[in-house]
Amino acid sequence: MNKVIEKLLSVQELDVEIIEVKRKLAGGPARLKDDEDRLERHRESLAVAARTAKEALRVAERKNGEVDAVDEKINGLGAKMNTARTNKEYEAFKTEIAGHKADREILEEEALQQWAVGEEREAEAALEEKKVKAIEVELAAAREEWQREAVVLESKLGELDEVRRARLNGLPPMWLMSYERLLKSQGTPVLAPVVDQYCQGCQMSLSIHDVTRAWKGAEVVKCRHCNRILYAETL
Ligand SMILES: [Zn+2]
Known part of the structure; x- marks a missing residue:
């Protein structure tokens, strides 16, 4: 066979290997990127769950405070009702108290709802936190493994390049x-x-x-x- 072609074929043989090593070198970071993206998504879910839990619990607490305030009003009106001088006055207090009691019921219901939402979101956040920690451990191991793999591949690539340069000689x-x-x-x-x-x-x-x-x-x-x-x- 033509000497030039023979030489080029021997270079091509190396190039097939070089391309494969380069493909592996590029594949590692791409694989890690998938895990990094997955981690990022769970971190975001965790942040959202934690934030909405906090918001719901804060609203629940505020509603509870409002319930306490209504209770105070009801108690005050109850005391006044007992000192009512006319039946009309007495009935007016009674109506007012009934109105506050209805408000109180709504507020209490809302507070309970928000507590439930808050607790649900807290449970979600706890679950996401577990996932985040697990992925962090996985990712750290994968990074270490990849670092070792990359060192081997880089040195292989260096060797192949050197052989290639020698084979190019005289072409x-x-x-x-x-x-x-x-x-x-x-x-x-x-x-x-x-x-x-x-x-x-x-x-x-x-x-x-x-x-x-x-x-x-x-x-x-x-x-x-x-x-x-x-x-x-x-x-
Ligand atoms: Zn052809």
Whole structure:
């Protein structure tokens, strides 16, 4: 086989590995990002639950205070009613007290409702807090594991790069430039063998002219369909 093609194939072999290592290096942070997003969502839910719990309990307390104030009014009116001099006065106090009692019932009901809401939200917040803590532990472990993994991958990538540089040595610039450009724009495989007048990269038929040029191996010949560099396996 053409020496240049042989060299380029050995570079391509490394590039397949390099791309895979880079894919793994990019995949780690993406995985962590998913966990980080999940954590953030639960932290937000926790904050919302805690805040609404606090608000509901504050409203409940205020309503309870209002109930106490109405009680005081009722007691005061009760004392006054006992000193009423006429039946009309007595009835007026009685009506007023009945009105306050009705208000009191509504206020008490509202206070109870708010307590119930507050307690429900507090329970939700407690549940979210548990989830947040569990995810934090998970995330810390995943980060540590990823750090160890990344060190191994980075060193592997360094080694591959070094071998690649050595393999690039002596390649004609024209071939190298074409190869690097195609690698960047369309990834591996950059090279495609020609078998029976067909490009093995895309299985499309090639012109005799291109096949002949590829067989000669004197210049860079690209498949007109998939843009890969064509070569003859048996040369
Ligand atoms: Zn092709």
